[in-house]
Amino acid sequence: MDIEWMKLTAAEVQARAAADALVIVPVASLEQHGPHLATGVDMVLGGNVALETARRLAAQGHEVIVTPVVWTGLAEHHMAFGGTVTLDSATFQAVLRGVVRSAARHGFRRVMLLNGHGGNAEAIGTAATDLAAEFGIRVAGGTYWHMVPEVIAPLLERQPTLMHACEAETSLMMHLAPGSVRPERLAEAVGPSSSRVEGQPPGLLMRRSFRSFSETGVVGDARTATPAKGEKLLAAIAARCAELLANPKLWT
Numbered sequence: 103m104d105i106e107w108m109k110l111t112a113a114e115v116q117a118r119a120a121a122d123a124l125v126i127v128p129v130a131s132l133e134q135h136g137p138h139l140a141t142g143v144d145m146v147l148g149g150n151v152a153l154e155t156a157r158r159l160a161a162q163g164h165e166v167i168v169t170p171v172v173w174t175g176l177a178e179h180h181m182a183f184g185g186t187v188t189l190d191s192a193t194f195q196a197v198l199r200g201v202v203r204s205a206a207r208h209g210f211r212r213v214m215l216l217n218g219h220g221g222n223a224e225a226i227g228t229a230a231t232d233l234a235a236e237f238g239i240r241v242a243g244g245t246y247w248h249m250v251p252e253v254i255a256p257l258l259e260r261q262p263t264l265m266h267a268c269e270a271e272t273s274l275m276m277h278l279a280p281g282s283v284r285p286e287r288l289a290e291a292v293g294p295s296s297s298r299v300e301g302q303p304p305g306l307l308m309r310r311s312f313r314s315f316s317e318t319g320v321v322g323d324a325r326t327a328t329p330a331k332g333e334k335l336l337a338a339i340a341a342r343c344a345e346l347l348a349n350p351k352l353w354t
């Protein structure tokens with residue numbers, strides 16, 4: 103049986119709800135990804151991480167269903183480059199609420215908001231907390247590279263983690279959507295190694311326009327990206343995400 107909500111009939115979706123399937127909602131964004139990648143990166147990567155994770159869960163006998171990707175997110179910090187669509191926070195929360203409320207009304211009791219865009223990270227946590235309380239169901243949220251940093255780091259040569267339009271995202275795109283990569287621009291695809299200013303720890307939240315610290319719109323170094331690295335990253339990320347989501351303690 104298919105794991106994609108949009109490929110099932112309404113009755114088939116309802117049967118999944120009756121079986122207490124986990125609903126994975128991939129959440130993304132449409133925004134600039136440097137000179138060498140198309141704007142849809144987060145949809146491609148977020149959507150495929152969700153599907154690959156769900157395929158592994160299903161293969162292990164878990165009930166799971168994946169909604170289409172929520173394609174609009176919070177990308178104000180990329181607007182200066184053009185090619186970007188952003189919602190405001192209240193609207194973004196309302197979109198997530200509408201999706202989760204629909205799932206809850208149909209009887210689903212467990213939802214994972216699987217985020218693929220850095221700018222959504224804090225808002226996803228807020229949504230998970232608020233929607234679980236409002237609908238009386240379990241709602242978890244997380245950004246995939248924040249959830250599984252230990253499997254990403256060993257596969258990268260020039261970065262400690264996934265950044266933006268970087269070694270990791272570019273490798274994954276080369277593997278999943280090579281038509282959205284411009285190899286002739288790869289030499290330019292390098293930027294600072296962090297979006298924070300010197301002296302700003304990860305826990306001190308303050309976003310600024312990517313334009314102010316990255317000429318290319320890239321954070322990290324995409325020049326050593328390869329499709330083989332992308333294939334390995336996807337497999338490692340999905341396997342670890344599946345392992346985390348299969349944990350029964352998470353849902354009790």
Ligand SMILES: [Zn+2]
Pocket residue numbers: 131133144218219220221
């Ligand atoms: Zn993004």
